[in-house]
Amino acid sequence: MERDDPPVRRLADWSADRLAELADEHGTPLYVLDLDRVRRNYRRMAAAFPDAEVHYAAKANTVRPALRALAEEGAGVECASPGELRRALDAGVPGERVQYTAVNPPDADLDRAVDLAAENPGVTITAGAPDTVERLAERGYDGRLCVRVNPGVGAGHHEKVATGADAKFGVPYDDVPELVASARADFDVVGLHAHAGSGISGEDLSAHRELVARMGDLAREVGGLEFVDVGGGFGVPYRPDEQPLDLDSVAAATREALGAVEATLAVEPGRYLVADAGVLLTAVNTVKEAPTATVVGVGAGMTTLARPAIYDAHHAIRNLSAAGADRPDRAVTVAGPVCESADTFGDHDLAAPERGDLLAIGNAGAYGYEMASQYNSRPRPASVVLDGGSARVARRRETMADVTRMETNR
Numbered sequence: 001m002e003r004d005d006p007p008v009r010r011l012a013d014w015s016a017d018r019l020a021e022l023a024d025e026h027g028t029p030l031y032v033l034d035l036d037r038v039r040r041n042y043r044r045m046a047a048a049f050p051d052a053e054v055h056y057a058a059k060a061n062t063v064r065p066a067l068r069a070l071a072e073e074g075a076g077v078e079c080a081s082p083g084e085l086r087r088a089l090d091a092g093v094p095g096e097r098v099q100y101t102a103v104n105p106p107d108a109d110l111d112r113a114v115d116l117a118a119e120n121p122g123v124t125i126t127a128g129a130p131d132t133v134e135r136l137a138e139r140g141y142d143g144r145l146c147v148r149v150n151p152g153v154g155a156g157h158h159e160k161v162a163t164g165a166d167a168k169f170g171v172p173y174d175d176v177p178e179l180v181a182s183a184r185a186d187f188d189v190v191g192l193h194a195h196a197g198s199g200i201s202g203e204d205l206s207a208h209r210e211l212v213a214r215m216g217d218l219a220r221e222v223g224g225l226e227f228v229d230v231g232g233g234f235g236v237p238y239r240p241d242e243q244p245l246d247l248d249s250v251a252a253a254t255r256e257a258l259g260a261v262e263a264t265l266a267v268e269p270g271r272y273l274v275a276d277a278g279v280l281l282t283a284v285n286t287v288k289e290a291p292t293a294t295v296v297g298v299g300a301g302m303t304t305l306a307r308p309a310i311y312d313a314h315h316a317i318r319n320l321s322a323a324g325a326d327r328p329d330r331a332v333t334v335a336g337p338v339c340e341s342a343d344t345f346g347d348h349d350l351a352a353p354e355r356g357d358l359l360a361i362g363n364a365g366a367y368g369y370e371m372a373s374q375y376n377s378r379p380r381p382a383s384v385v386l387d388g389g390s391a392r393v394a395r396r397r398e399t400m401a402d403v404t405r406m407e408t409n410r
């Protein structure tokens with residue numbers, strides 16, 4: 001891997017000129033994802049965990065060139081639905097490197113997953129409840145099965161993503177050995193899985209250590225496994241003053257906590273591989289002086305990037321049009337075009353924004369486009385990928401025809 005490869009790409013590191021060219025050519029709002037950065041993030045992760053399997057959690061960004069680039073690097077793919085499973089396979093990821101983790105799956109999901117697994121030998125299906133295992137057996141599935149464990153510990157940057165301790169996810173820890181023993185009659189039980197929610201941070205690895213240690217204990221008790229998957233949740237710095245994760249120390253803590261197991265370690269980073277490889281470009285439409293704040297109205301909103309509205313997430317913002325110009329910073333509130341008070345990107349110090357300026361919103365490569373919606377009848381934006389010197393549209397901008405396509409009561 002590149003030794004001088006920085007552990008984080010900050011918003012300030014992007015070329016303002018290049019991004020402005022892309023906005024001119026493709027319009028705004030526009031998602032931009034740099035595949036070189038995605039590859040480097042993967043290589044850094046793979047280098048920190050040399051003996052582990054790295055499965056990209058596709059739900060962070062399913063854009064096909066990213067799935068393809070990661071597959072070419074050797075990544076596996078962790079899928080949250082049969083739709084993601086389909087897309088990973090279509091992107092050329094071999095079946096043996098794909099796993100599907102079923103959370104309260106509808107019958108149709110299990111039908112499709114079982115069919116896809118039959119067509120693509122080597123796919124692993126992960127079940128998070130004993131009756132999901134029964135439902136797989138009822139469908140004649142006898143392939144690779146992994147059991148999702150509820151480890152009873154959770155970590156997360158926000159309560160809505162702290163899934164480890166949530167009863168919704170996984171088989172209760174103490175029930176796992178019996179379930180594995182009985183499932184072995186019908187399936188090839190290959191692994192145990194746990195995911196503690198997002199937000200492993202450098203400051204406190206204690207919850208991560210505890211989860212991994214519990215998984216190590218369980219793997220030794222159960223025995224005969226191919227892998228122990230300790231999930232994703234590798235944090236990225238959303239604020240300029242936050243430090244990037246020290247992957248080597250996370251990896252060392254993981255190995256130490258796991259202890260000796262006769263199974264391969266697997267990790268499932270989503271955000272870490274794509275977040276800082278992406279930005280969202282948006283134009284300033286209005287600048288309004290109000291008694292309590294200066295409000296900078298932009299074209300992107302909660303329908304484009306939902307994380308601030310859902311999680312109160314902070315995303316750094318930079319005024320690209322002010323690059324090189326001598327404009328002093330101003331304290332402003334950046335807000336979108338949706339008639340909802342949650343439709344805000346929060347308070348920022350920006351080089352004095354003016355109508356027509358181009359802003360870049362950072363760390364938009366993860367859970368950006370994926371969570372976009374058509375609320376307010378807004379077509380979803382386009383996504384452009386950068387690959388070396390070239391740029392190409394990976395998802396075209398939606399039109400009103402896309403928004404109304406499913407209507408039948410004309």
Ligand SMILES: *Cc1c(COP(=O)(O)O)cnc(C)c1O
Binds near residue numbers: 078232268270271
């Ligand atoms: C969402 C998810 C991940 C990835 O989480 P990140 O915080 O993006 O790393 C990994 N595994 C499972 C099962 C998930 O649901």
